[in-house]
Amino acid sequence: MERAILEGVMKLLEEGVPLAELSIERVARTAGVGKATIYRRWSGKEELFVDVIRAAEPPDPELPGTSLRDDLVALLESMRQRGLVSRSSLILHDVYAQMKSSPKVWAAYHAAVIVPRRVLAFDVLRRAQQNGELRPDVDLELANDMFVGPMLVRSVMRPEVDLPEGLAEQIVDMVLEGLRPVRSTAS
Amino acid sequence: MERAILEGVMKLLEEGVPLAELSIERVARTAGVGKATIYRRWSGKEELFVDVIRAAEPPDPELPGTSLRDDLVALLESMRQRGLVSRSSLILHDVYAQMKSSPKVWAAYHAAVIVPRRVLAFDVLRRAQQNGELRPDVDLELANDMFVGPMLVRSVMRPEVDLPEGLAEQIVDMVLEGLRPVRSTAS
Numbered sequence: 596m597e598r599a600i601l602e603g604v605m606k607l608l609e610e611g612v613p614l615a616e617l618s619i620e621r622v623a624r625t626a627g628v629g630k631a632t633i634y635r636r637w638s639g640k641e642e643l644f645v646d647v648i649r650a651a652e653p654p655d656p657e658l659p660g661t662s663l664r665d666d667l668v669a670l671l672e673s674m675r676q677r678g679l680v681s682r683s684s685l686i687l688h689d690v691y692a693q694m695k696s697s698p699k700v701w702a703a704y705h706a707a708v709i710v711p712r713r714v715l716a717f718d719v720l721r722r723a724q725q726n727g728e729l730r731p732d733v734d735l736e737l738a739n740d741m742f743v744g745p746m747l748v749r750s751v752m753r754p755e756v757d758l759p760e761g762l763a764e765q766i767v768d769m770v771l772e773g774l775r776p777v778r779s780t781a782s
Numbered sequence: 783m784e785r786a787i788l789e790g791v792m793k794l795l796e797e798g799v800p801l802a803e804l805s806i807e808r809v810a811r812t813a814g815v816g817k818a819t820i821y822r823r824w825s826g827k828e829e830l831f832v833d834v835i836r837a838a839e840p841p842d843p844e845l846p847g848t849s850l851r852d853d854l855v856a857l858l859e860s861m862r863q864r865g866l867v868s869r870s871s872l873i874l875h876d877v878y879a880q881m882k883s884s885p886k887v888w889a890a891y892h893a894a895v896i897v898p899r900r901v902l903a904f905d906v907l908r909r910a911q912q913n914g915e916l917r918p919d920v921d922l923e924l925a926n927d928m929f930v931g932p933m934l935v936r937s938v939m940r941p942e943v944d945l946p947e948g949l950a951e952q953i954v955d956m957v958l959e960g961l962r963p964v965r966s967t968a969s
Contacts, residue, residue, distance in 0.1 A: 727963055728962070728963075729961055729962070729963070730961055730962065730963050730964070731963070733956070733961055734952075736943075737932070737952060737953070737956070738956075738961060740931075740932040740935050740936060741928075741931075741932050741953070741956055741957065741961070743931075743935065744927075744928075744930075744931025744932035744933075744934065744935040745924070745927040745928050745931035745932075746931075747931065747935055747939065748927050748930065748931040748934055748935070749927060751939075752934065752938075756923075765921075765924060766924070766928070769920070769924070769925075769928055769957075770928065770956075770957070770960065770961055771960055771961055771962050772960045772962060773957065773958055773959045773960025773961075773962075774916055774917055774920055774925060774928070774957055774958055774960075775915070775916070775917065775958050775959060775960075776914055776915075776916070776917050776918070777917070
């Protein structure tokens, strides 16, 4: 039932119906269910819409928990996968753009998707700081932007640039080790 | 004369005239000049508009040329200043948003402003790689995203986050030195 409703919304989006014209009534008609059925599961159009996006996005990453590097690579690799899906799926790409110009939908997506991902990333960084894998004086909020920033710039702001395999590993290693030449330790 | 025309456009924007309705004719009327005067200086509305934005933005940075760190700090500090201006000026903020939804104006801004800034940053990074200030194996395009990414994420994508003084220095030092704990060299 839930599946049919989510697919109904996707069908309407594929037909080019703009987000602003997607009413619960229209979704109910397309999915062949009553409006009450939709309202039993979702409190409103915004929440329903966020679930449609989540169903189209790659799943959230499983963190291996073996090291700071492995966890960060898993987090950034999942951002890269989302970037690739959003580039290859014209509908998803369009949906992101529409979402950002609708404050209510964006707020719902932010609360349901972005905040939990940030919490996950902060847990990883905090644990690493306690373990001694991360410098003790590093501000965690800034550290998070250091890892996430380069991937976001590429996937969101510069759609003409590649998102090659191995990019997550490259970014994580560059941020952890720094860009200065390695000093000889044989002094 | 040029000044009067740029101020005329700014005045119309302040009055809330959307970019799409800003015709050369209307600008000419507001500035009290003939259309031919405008066309002698600008090939079209897009080029004129880009100059209006540039006049409202902080000037491009002067690079000290003393070290990789100093040059990168100057580049990032100028991004921070632009971020602060765009946050404090409601008009400029609105203009950026409108610009991004107008492909022709965005292309003109990209060619006139963003490309030269990228060229400048690449010159700095290339020189540092030749000097040995930057690891020889680092891909310069990715290195650029490593410095620019965290500042862009903060100034553009997360308007609720601070852009404190010293942020440029912090980012540059973190990227250059890495986030791993410093290993004792007294081994």
